[in-house]
Amino acid sequence: MLDVRNVDKSYGAIDVLRDVTFSVDEGAAFAVIGPNGAGKTTLFKVLTGEAFADRGEIVYRADSVARLPAWRRIGAGIGRTFQTSRVFPAFTVEQNIVVALEARGRSSGEGRPSWLRIAPSRGVVEEAARWAGEVGLSHRLLEEARFLSHGDKKRLELAMALSLRPKLIMLDEPTAGMSPVERSRSVALIARIRREFGLTLLLTEHDMDVVFDLADHILVLNYGQVIFRGPPAEIRGNAAVRDIYLGQDDDA
Numbered sequence: 001m002l003d004v005r006n007v008d009k010s011y012g013a014i015d016v017l018r019d020v021t022f023s024v025d026e027g028a029a030f031a032v033i034g035p036n037g038a039g040k041t042t043l044f045k046v047l048t049g050e051a052f053a054d055r056g057e058i059v060y061r062a063d064s065v066a067r068l069p070a071w072r073r074i075g076a077g078i079g080r081t082f083q084t085s086r087v088f089p090a091f092t093v094e095q096n097i098v099v100a101l102e103a104r105g106r107s108s109g110e111g112r113p114s115w116l117r118i119a120p121s122r123g124v125v126e127e128a129a130r131w132a133g134e135v136g137l138s139h140r141l142l143e144e145a146r147f148l149s150h151g152d153k154k155r156l157e158l159a160m161a162l163s164l165r166p167k168l169i170m171l172d173e174p175t176a177g178m179s180p181v182e183r184s185r186s187v188a189l190i191a192r193i194r195r196e197f198g199l200t201l202l203l204t205e206h207d208m209d210v211v212f213d214l215a216d217h218i219l220v221l222n223y224g225q226v227i228f229r230g231p232p233a234e235i236r237g238n239a240a241v242r243d244i245y246l247g248q249d250d251d252a
């Protein structure tokens with residue numbers, strides 16, 4: 001489904017991604033892990049079109065997308081959530097999802113342009129409520145996003161991403177900052193959504209329990225380079241991976 005070949009990305013003098021190559025099969029759950037600053041979020045940006053690779057190729061479902069703008073990649077079925085929250089704090093849960101749905105309508109050319117209307121159509125509002133239900137936020141529909149718990153904000157972002165009907169969904173640290181209870185609820189939600197919508201999943205995550213619960217493939221980045229690629233069962237015995245993680249423990 002996704003083929004990433006020899007991707008480089010620099011910011012000024014810093015080489016953030018160096019010759020990154022991997023592929024993700026349709027239906028896989030693929031985790032990208034590595035220390036802070038390893039380049040995980042930058043890799044996501046290069047895949048979604050928020051940033052562009054300096055070199056290399058990105059093939060999504062047999063089409064080269066490396067030079068496509070973000071909105072075209074969203075239209076092709078690449079969706080994502082962000083490491084730091086991007087919900088509109090003064091909008092309700094429902095309004096946030098309506099905004100995402102209206103953006104979908106604009107980029108795909110479906111429906112009447114939203115500037116011709118003062119209020120969203122009833123169909124759009126009903127659909128927003130359905131997406132809220134998918135992530136367990138029905139009871140928070142009319143709550144302003146700024147009053148949501150951290151976990152519920154993440155759920156809202158997931159609903160907004162899902163409403164764009166992705167085939168590949170990329171989650172950047174979906175459980176960061178969560179309590180253990182919120183974290184296991186999130187893992188269950190992500191697993192269910194993946195099954196229900198037949199999604200291919202690409203996630204970054206620092207919590208290894210979450211990685212082992214969700215992922216069937218793991219890629220380890222260190223200073224922008226791939227140092228491991230393979231199934232979870234092989235990672236524990238990998239000396240290079242052990243070194244960078246033990247190195248981190250020594251620093252802490």
Ligand SMILES: Nc1ncnc2c1ncn2[C@@H]1O[C@H](COP(=O)(O)OP(=O)(O)OP(=O)(O)O)[C@@H](O)[C@H]1O
Pocket residue numbers: 011014016034035036037038039040041042043083
């Ligand atoms: N827009 C930018 N301009 C300059 N440097 C950047 C930019 N974005 C990222 N970097 C640098 O690139 C490196 C990788 O950053 P990135 O955010 O991709 O890491 P990460 O693996 O997601 O880290 P974390 O686990 O902390 O989220 C860091 O050294 C960072 O400072």
Ligand SMILES: [Mg+2]
Pocket residue numbers: 040041042083
């Ligand atoms: Mg990051």
